[in-house]
Amino acid sequence: MAIDLVDTTGIANLLSEHKLNQISHLPALARVRYYVDNPLAYADSNLVGHLTIQRGGRHVNTINL
Structure with a gap:
């Protein structure tokens, strides 16, 4: 799956879906x-x-940005 880095919705969805830390x-x-x-x-x-x-990371509480 490719997501453009300026796609705020796509990035937020990706980060919330995969629960990255x-x-x-x-x-x-x-x-x-x-x-x-x-x-x-x-x-x-x-x-x-x-x-x-x-x-996006802040939105889904991803740490260590």
Whole structure:
């Protein structure tokens, strides 16, 4: 199952369904040139995605964010 990191509902559902007790978000640049040309895609994937995971974890009381 693939969920976009900016999908707040999908992330919240995933976290509440699996009852995780720890989350690690390790963003990486697979294609640097793409992100140089499209900096908003980088922001969505890494920055907004991280905040979505963090908020989702807090929502379902996941620890160690």
